[in-house]
Amino acid sequence: MLHPPSAEQSRITEIFSSLQGEGTRLGERHLFVRFEECHMHCGYCDELGKDAASMHLDEVIETLARLDQEEGPHSFVSLTGGEPLLYLTFLKPLMERLKTRGLRAYLETSGVLWRALAEVLELCDVIAMDMKPSSVTGEPAFENEHARFLELARSRETFVKIVLSKAIDLKEFDRLIGIVEKTAPKTPVILQPLSGVLEGHEDPELMALLDSLQRLALKRVPDVRIVPRLHKILKIR
Numbered sequence: 001m002l003h004p005p006s007a008e009q010s011r012i013t014e015i016f017s018s019l020q021g022e023g024t025r026l027g028e029r030h031l032f033v034r035f036e037e038c039h040m041h042c043g044y045c046d047e048l049g050k051d052a053a054s055m056h057l058d059e060v061i062e063t064l065a066r067l068d069q070e071e072g073p074h075s076f077v078s079l080t081g082g083e084p085l086l087y088l089t090f091l092k093p094l095m096e097r098l099k100t101r102g103l104r105a106y107l108e109t110s111g112v113l114w115r116a117l118a119e120v121l122e123l124c125d126v127i128a129m130d131m132k133p134s135s136v137t138g139e140p141a142f143e144n145e146h147a148r149f150l151e152l153a154r155s156r157e158t159f160v161k162i163v164l165s166k167a168i169d170l171k172e173f174d175r176l177i178g179i180v181e182k183t184a185p186k187t188p189v190i191l192q193p194l195s196g197v198l199e200g201h202e203d204p205e206l207m208a209l210l211d212s213l214q215r216l217a218l219k220r221v222p223d224v225r226i227v228p229r230l231h232k233i234l235k236i237r
């Protein structure tokens with residue numbers, strides 16, 4: 001990565017208060033800490049390349065405490081990116097400080113860096129774990145890594161999110177659902193329509209595809225939900 005973090009300093013794109021727009025905690029009020037970089041380059045990513053600044057750990061904690069007082073209370077501090085687990089050296093002390101202040105940690109991750117997850121697992125209150133189909137991201141497949149990641153994450157409150165476009169390879173989708181079925185079958189699986197020019201939920205063909213994928217997946221695991229991005233529907237950040 002371009003800017004290796006220290007235990008005290010890290011590159012942060014933004015810190016803000018908003019609604020959680022994805023997943024099982026949809027609609028809750030969260031604080032967000034967005035880390036700058038990622039180990040992946042998904043073809044559809046709308047977060048990489050944004051301006052970031054170096055912030056001290058104390059400054060991050062002070063900003064979160066102020067926002068929590070001014071715009072809260074908040075259900076969680078969502079640690080997002082980019083890929084927060086790339087910033088382990090900084091992330092771990094940050095999560096420890098959150099815990100001592102009674103703020104709960106929601107880790108939003110690509111679901112690949114399982115060794116880093118092991119270092120902060122006990123500090124995670126919720127894990128929002130992506131599974132990344134290569135046929136959608138244009139990146140290599142990470143099926144072995146997703147399986148290792150979910151093996152660890154299943155001890156915490158975790159859900160799996162799969163962002164889907166019409167490019168999805170059905171066999172690949174089936175293999176990803178198979179990983180959930182084999183590793184932690186009760187884990188909620190969120191099918192999220194990919195947004196392009198249109199927001200995903202505005203594309204009838206894509207929504208029809210998700211409808212059939214949901215029915216396929218429900219034959220193997222019990223909790224599969226189609227959830228579009230609420231913050232985009234409400235047109236808030």
Ligand code: SF4
Pocket residue numbers: 038039040041042044045046047048081082083110
């Ligand atoms: S894993 Fe997330 S942050 Fe990283 S490139 Fe993909 S969409 Fe962007």
